[in-house]
Amino acid sequence: MQRQRSLLILILVLIIAAFTVIATIPIPLGLDLRGGSQLTIQVKPSAEIPKITERELEGVKKVVEGRINGLGVSEPVIQTVGTDKILVQLPGVNNPEQAERVLGGTAQLEFRTQKPNTETQLLAFQASRAELKAKQEELRKSTDKAAIVKNQEDLQKSNQAIAELFESTNPPLIGKYLKDAYGEPTQGNNWNVAIRFDQQGGQLFANLTKNLAGTGRSIGVFLDNELISAPTVGIEFAAAGISGGSAVITGRFTAQEANDLGVQLRGGALPVPVEIAEIRTVGATLGKDSITSSIYAGIGGLTLVLTFMVVYYRLPGLIADIALLIYALLTWATFALLGVTLTLPGIAGFILSIGMAVDANVLIFERTREELQAGKSLYRSIESGFYRAFSSILDGNVTTVIACAALFWLGAGLVKGFALTLALGVAVSMFTAITCTRTLMFLAYTIPALKKPELFCPNLPTNQAEVAQ
Amino acid sequence: MKLSINKSRSLWWAISSAIILAGIISMVISWQNPNIKAPLRPSLDFIGGTRLQFERDCTKPGNCDQPIDINVVREVAKAQGLGDSSIQIVADRGTGAENGILIRTKNLLPEQRSNLQNALSEKVGTFDEQKNQFDSVGPTLGQELFTSGVIALIVSFAGIIVYLTFRFQLDYALFAIVALLHDVFITAGIFSIFGLVLGTEVDSLFIVALLTITGFSVNDTVVIYDRIRETLKTNPNGAIADIVDDAVNQTLGRSINTTFTTMLSLFAIFLFGGETLKNFALALIIGFTAGAYSSIFIASTLLTLWRERNGQSVVVSGESIDTSAGN
Numbered sequence: 001m002q003r004q005r006s007l008l009i010l011i012l013v014l015i016i017a018a019f020t021v022i023a024t025i026p027i028p029l030g031l032d033l034r035g036g037s038q039l040t041i042q043v044k045p046s047a048e049i050p051k052i053t054e055r056e057l058e059g060v061k062k063v064v065e066g067r068i069n070g071l072g073v074s075e076p077v078i079q080t081v082g083t084d085k086i087l088v089q090l091p092g093v094n095n096p097e098q099a100e101r102v103l104g105g106t107a108q109l110e111f112r113t114q115k116p117n118t119e120t121q122l123l124a125f126q127a128s129r130a131e132l133k134a135k136q137e138e139l140r141k142s143t144d145k146a147a148i149v150k151n152q153e154d155l156q157k158s159n160q161a162i163a164e165l166f167e168s169t170n171p172p173l174i175g176k177y178l179k180d181a182y183g184e185p186t187q188g189n190n191w192n193v194a195i196r197f198d199q200q201g202g203q204l205f206a207n208l209t210k211n212l213a214g215t216g217r218s219i220g221v222f223l224d225n226e227l228i229s230a231p232t233v234g235i236e237f238a239a240a241g242i243s244g245g246s247a248v249i250t251g252r253f254t255a256q257e258a259n260d261l262g263v264q265l266r267g268g269a270l271p272v273p274v275e276i277a278e279i280r281t282v283g284a285t286l287g288k289d290s291i292t293s294s295i296y297a298g299i300g301g302l303t304l305v306l307t308f309m310v311v312y313y314r315l316p317g318l319i320a321d322i323a324l325l326i327y328a329l330l331t332w333a334t335f336a337l338l339g340v341t342l343t344l345p346g347i348a349g350f351i352l353s354i355g356m357a358v359d360a361n362v363l364i365f366e367r368t369r370e371e372l373q374a375g376k377s378l379y380r381s382i383e384s385g386f387y388r389a390f391s392s393i394l395d396g397n398v399t400t401v402i403a404c405a406a407l408f409w410l411g412a413g414l415v416k417g418f419a420l421t422l423a424l425g426v427a428v429s430m431f432t433a434i435t436c437t438r439t440l441m442f443l444a445y446t447i448p449a450l451k452k453p454e455l456f457c458p459n460l461p462t463n464q465a466e467v468a469q
Numbered sequence: 470m471k472l473s474i475n476k477s478r479s480l481w482w483a484i485s486s487a488i489i490l491a492g493i494i495s496m497v498i499s500w501q502n503p504n505i506k507a508p509l510r511p512s513l514d515f516i517g518g519t520r521l522q523f524e525r526d527c528t529k530p531g532n533c534d535q536p537i538d539i540n541v542v543r544e545v546a547k548a549q550g551l552g553d554s555s556i557q558i559v560a561d562r563g564t565g566a567e568n569g570i571l572i573r574t575k576n577l578l579p580e581q582r583s584n585l586q587n588a589l590s591e592k593v594g595t596f597d598e599q600k601n602q603f604d605s606v607g608p609t610l611g612q613e614l615f616t617s618g619v620i621a622l623i624v625s626f627a628g629i630i631v632y633l634t635f636r637f638q639l640d641y642a643l644f645a646i647v648a649l650l651h652d653v654f655i656t657a658g659i660f661s662i663f664g665l666v667l668g669t670e671v672d673s674l675f676i677v678a679l680l681t682i683t684g685f686s687v688n689d690t691v692v693i694y695d696r697i698r699e700t701l702k703t704n705p706n707g708a709i710a711d712i713v714d715d716a717v718n719q720t721l722g723r724s725i726n727t728t729f730t731t732m733l734s735l736f737a738i739f740l741f742g743g744e745t746l747k748n749f750a751l752a753l754i755i756g757f758t759a760g761a762y763s764s765i766f767i768a769s770t771l772l773t774l775w776r777e778r779n780g781q782s783v784v785v786s787g788e789s790i791d792t793s794a795g796n
Binding site (some may be wrong): 035037090094119280284285289293300308309344348351353354356370391395400401403404423 | 580597598600609617618620624625674685720727730740743783
């Protein structure tokens, strides 16, 4: 009984922990439940870049991030999917047309010349823009949409004002001439950003730098019309410009900053076309309706299953019901702990797992009944019910998990959520069916009023079970 | 009551074959149908396209006084060059009033979409932005989704064969897969018929449903196999047909109850779970029923036939649990 007692304590601790987790960590809702837009952007290979690698994808992602920031959406999620896709989630956006237009185009990187006598202006503009950007970061954490939009407009004006201080070269030095860009460490703790042009680009860059060398005016590096870097050129290049096609942007960068700028430049240099492969938008009210109906479905399913178990299996059924409630609680807490985003199919997986979670108990109880009918004592019957049902439970659950694993690895988006919730459900149900039910069964057995075989199995032929003990 | 499943096995096979055959015929007809051109009616998840759903804002006075005239909607779509779109008037789930429009068309650009929305809004009333729903899937992505779904099915089949061969024996594993294919075919067949008769479409959740059916059906089969293996171990010389009959009967209560409790959850999803999950729940209801049936009547009877033909001197796998313990 010592073992039972410690298990009972473990279960109690888990229940309390689960309640705490559920109370403190909210489960994030998927866009299909809270409303918003989800876009899948596909990066397509081109003649110049026949194969999309992780490096290219990272670059495009950076560009997409920059564009999303320009949209002024709160809590956007941007992640790469597979080898050539980027998933963008924009909560609360009901009319994604703007996002689609902004995200769909190829990135525009351009090196421009600063207009004469605008040095002080540029410094002032850059300072105010940095302020606005910091504020935007702050606002993004809040849900004050109006303030975000307002600040975004200011930021756009500021970007526009900065852009007006620069002019394109003729012909323009654009991203397609850029071959590579990457952060590289210098002596000391600083990092530089190295850039390399192709032959034609190198020529254009030499001209550009020759004009600017020693003037104090800077090269404006623009990505999607936003200034991302403004290096100046030293006087020593006044004669021939920076020739040879490669250059280094110095500026006391940290490793992180240098790398970011490198990725941004590479993304902008990519001549790879992007395409919105998929867009799903759900209105906020529609999402709320879905939550309500899922709650009905969940409560409905749970109630029916609980009732059936008590009616059919009597006392063990009641015990299984308690285990099932613990199951639901623990699974919910696991979702919260692992940060599972709840989607509609995910909820379906959860509800379905409630129905399937009783399977292990059904197997055990059926076995227990058989043993009782075969004339074994109550204790032995319960014991061997658990023992003999175990291999079936294990085999059955492993096969389900195999199917879930295939879904998780090969499925996309919503499908993944379903596979994960179902697999977690199966794992937790193994634990509750075997440990919780077992502990509670033996606990019931120690209470004399409950130690009656007919409570475990109706219509036993005789009372020989009691005698055999 | 004792079920002698092996006595009338040709009957069980005939029932299954008839349903599968009906499904296959329906698939062929679907394939010939110029509107479907596939064994099952694919949703835009697979073929790409745009689906728009609008609902009128009835909080505005006078906005919902007139019912939506589907012909007006068709006119508007035609004027936008979308004459071949499928258009439906849908009822609001809460009130039952027909205030929603569902349009399925080829892939639309953002501009085309907002043009359509504005034109429609002008004719039938203001829409509630909060209830709009757009889905747009490019054709390449749809193809990819379909391929990865099919690969997921094949991979999980292979995984199950390996696991069952390891835990039981190869012939057990193969017949479990036959039972699985049976369930998948029946579900797909019935959905093909639905597609022809009711216009039901299959989306990516349908593939999820098939995979879940796979897991569940094997689960069911494994429980019976487990019993067969256990009995074979204590009684290696018994007639295989009797052993299988006994195993099925001993596990019958469990099979019925488990299927029943799962069905309770599924019917709850089917009735209350909302539009998106309705077809998903329906596929699972059909598949799980087929799964319970195939474990009892197909996988076990095939195993019997196989072992009768090949003699019973097959060594029982050493993986089985020690049945003498606990007694």
